[in-house]
Amino acid sequence: MQNKKERLQAFFMVLPSILAVAIFIYGFIGWTVRVSFTSWKGMIPDYTWVGLQNYINLLTNDPRFQVDVRNTLLFTIPFVFGTLIIGLISALLLDQGLKGETFFRSLFLFPMAISYIVTGVAWRWLMNPATGARMSGLNLLFSKIGLDFLNSSYTATPEWGMAYIAIPAIWQLSGYCMALYLAGLRAIPDEIREAARVDGANEFQIFRTIILPLLRPVTLSALIILGHMSLKTFDLIIAIAGKSYALDMPSIYMWNTTFDGHVYGVGAAISILLLISVAILIIPYLIYSLRKEAQL
């Protein structure tokens, strides 16, 4: 009896947030889906049904959306792998029991506390592609210390400019990745390493056959978190490149179309495509972790 009353109480306690989430997240997703099937253009809502037309246009007939997909891959791949590798290496180094570990841990984690806008502005200056007398940032540094061959036109590089946006993103998030890996490393019991050493394994073998496999769940979490962040990137690119076509992403295209061009139907379709691509990453992970929880 007491139990039932408590349950009821608990239910009413969470009810407001359930309602809020239902309306403001799922309700609005539903409404966006509805708008994405319409030809709404301009300030007056226009719910003329056009079916999948907006989606078909975007996926088959829209050069800008194709640039966006390419740019997303060009940004995501170096960003996710760069962050994972640098995060793992710095975690391994910090795990060697060195003096002042706390200091370095905070130091590497700090970039994450900065907003993407600030990171973007600072790196826009660092990665300035200007040449000659106006050379500045990294290029100036490189040529002052005789490393001219490292000079680059960064985000202004034709075709590959987008990949350079990954550099500030890696800088910002590899510390976070390091913290994840460090926690994972601390969770590996020393006994296992000891046992491996007794069996005659060298340190590299221990790393490859024991530590890396035991870190797999951490890698998976990091992959999911970084992956969905990279799909949604908006502020970093706006800060570095403004609304430059060469460095466009679906999120920026969505903003342009919806709020600058007032083509709400197409804007909603872009948002839904973005949502689907994030869901493809996240939902399998959620199912996996829920199952795991159920097993415990």
Added chain:
Amino acid sequence: MGHKRLMLVVALVVIATLMLSSCAKTGDKQLEVFSWWTGGGEEAGLNAMIKIWEEKYPDIEFVNAAVAGGAGSNAKAVLATRLSAGDPPDSWQGHAGQELIGTYVAAGQLEPLDDLYKENGWYDVFPATLIPLISKDGHPYSVPVNIHRANVLWYNPAVLAQYNVDPPDPTSFDSWIATMDALKAAGMEAPLSLGEAWTQKHLFETILLATVGPDTYTKLWNGEADWGSADVTKAIENFGLILTYVNPDYASLSWQDASKLVADGDAAFNVMGDWAEGYFRVDLGLELGTGFDWMPVPGTKGSYQFLSDSFVLPVGAKHRDAAIKWLTLCGSKEGQDAFNPLKGSIPARNDADVSLYSEYLQAAMADWKVDTIVGSLAHGVVANDTWSNDISTALGQYLTDKDNAALQAALVNLCKTDGPCK
């Protein structure tokens, strides 16, 4: 007994308050004006107008509902939300022309202002070629407070002297190219400075005007001229040619950064609207004639490519009478002469007090009276938001592939899907 008396007092106070507040609703006690003027000369100009308002109408409270950020894009998002909620401000700022007409007039949200124009004699004091650009079907829909010029070429006279080159002839696009070739041959890598996406669109519209001339330019936007014509092909070629003279890092520069390249002598030329004059003169402390100088973009002499901030009267304004008073002030000589010297723009009226304005603005005012008025693309006069935004995309693509035919095909197509072409 005492308790009852207290209740009575409370009830009376409540009734009195209700009566007072209902009074406030009948005679307008308030005026809410929405804008994105939150900094610099714009804010100072708005405050000067508010001061006049407070002297003239001390009983009507001026509510300044300005939204900061994003050159108006934040404000427009807020405005869209308020309009869809049926809660329009009493008047709001918008770029005169198709940005207002294609968006809000098309949605039936604005009242035509014919009567106001007649009563105040604005048909006589605003240039005759301006009126059609801010009207739809012969009805004006907004009151322009200020006028900026888009087709201005800023240059650094010291740089030209240093390289021993004469300024180009403002009537000839080719003479500008010849000047830049001479500078390039003398070792200047990028004679023309350029900035982020919208400044590229701004450059494009001036090159288009320079190539096709003012009549065809205006006809392209109202659907009477053909975007597939040889004129437009030539304009795109000229734009492509101009892009070979610009700095490589344009994508990461704001318009101030790009103008500063001219001030610093790193570039000789910059095409920017005449708000750059305030930047050169006030922010950088340069003098006209020595530190910087100007001319119409070569090939556009005799045309005044304008943009304008203007105010509107929404359908269903809560304080309609006050809003009309505000619009009257916006169009008056007093209001325009208070706002414009501070904002660094010229009044739309041609009877303003010339002595209040800087040397450049006086020259601009003289041109405004005699030049052919054409509208700006990048600043919302000639194309609605959808059309303009789609042209940005096409230009962005052009910058990555330099495909002349593809850009022209896109322009032809966009005039049909977003504009008036059949």
